[in-house]
Amino acid sequence: MTGLVVDGLSFSYGRKQALRDVSFRVEPGRFCALLGPNGAGKSTLFALLTRLFTTRTGRIQIMGHDLARTPRKALAQIGVVFQQPTLDLDLTVQANLTYFAALQGLCGRDARRRIAAALDRLDMGERARERVRDLNGGHRRRTEIARCLLHDPAVLLLDEPTVGLDAASRAAITRHVHDLSENNGKTILWTTHLSDEVRDSDQLVILNHGQVRTDGTCATLRGAQPLADYFQRQSKAPTCAAA
Ligand SMILES: Nc1ncnc2c1ncn2[C@@H]1O[C@H](COP(=O)(O)OP(=O)(O)OP(=O)(O)O)[C@@H](O)[C@H]1O
Known part of the structure; x- marks a missing residue:
């Protein structure tokens, strides 16, 4: 059973399209870094995953439970850390x-x-x-x-959890959450705009202008180049039909 499935998800704020046909999946026990520059659509996706927002376009499955059809079962499987402390x-x-x-x-x-x-x-x-x-x-x-x-919960969703922290605290939290996937089998979706929080073995999804630019293992995607350079290139590349 897949930990998290996002399939053909689109969302607009009025006439502003924030997400366009977003699809990816995260296997159980995998750490997936959702990397995107400011305004890429990360928070919008997060709001849809936690059912703060809903959309009729596309579907989300958490541990096999459809978030729109069986929200209680799906939401019971997630642990959430929002960007704003609570x-x-x-x-x-x-x-x-x-x-x-x-x-x-x-x-x-x-x-x-x-x-x-x-x-x-x-x-x-x-x-x-x-x-x-x-x-x-x-x-x-x-x-x-x-x-x-x-x-x-089987799936942890963390929205830019290191914002505002010093380097040592960021490193400690990043290490702890990687440990939760490696040693406790948690499926992780970690949104960030900081490439140094991503490990080579992580699944990397880069979002830009509301679209998935790349999805794969970080080491394979970046090849010989530093991830920061790869990310910058992906973030600058023109997006077809961007909103
Ligand atoms: N309430 C809103 N009304 C209109 N447009 C919005 C609203 N919220 C976000 N947007 C727009 O939707 C797009 C995606 O925004 P979103 O906040 O999801 O991006 P983000 O990747 O989380 O950015 P950040 O890292 O700055 O939080 C942006 O172009 C943003 O300006």
Whole structure:
């Protein structure tokens, strides 16, 4: 069963077409980097994947569940980290996760066990009792990633999760999320406009002007050239029928 299928997806804001016939698939346990310059359509795609927006053109399947026909089953399979942080700054890490667990119908010993395991995976176990306001940006992001694991989703969607972080925090978060695909079998869709967050073994989908420019293994696509150069070339290349 494929982790994530995006098939013939189009979306417009009024007369502005943001996505045009976007198709790609991510196999289970794969890390897929969705790379695109500003305005490429990454956030629009993300909004469709999380059902904030809907469209009649195209379809999305998550672990075999059609998002339009069986949204509850499909959404139960995803963990989401949005671009804008959504933690309560005045609560501790533990309280933030306990609150989210309750929203997922998880409580008591089961919730505590899941929270401890998720925090440990992100090397955040020792910070459980700290107030989120006292954490740096990288640790706040790690808390959000731990939170999205609580209901044990198969697919993780992360929308530019490293925006605003320093280099060390970016590297740590990128490493943690790669680890979740390699060692925990999570299917990852990671949107970014930073080519240094992508590894050679990752699936790479480049989006530009709302269209998929390339889709394949990063090492194969970039060949001998640095990914930054390849990305720049793909981002500058003219797009047929771009909006
Ligand atoms: N609410 C809106 N109304 C009209 N056009 C919009 C709206 N939101 C986005 N767009 C346009 O749709 C296109 C895709 O935008 P989107 O935000 O999805 O791109 P992005 O790749 O996420 O960019 P960024 O990296 O800057 O967040 C852009 O041309 C943008 O100007």
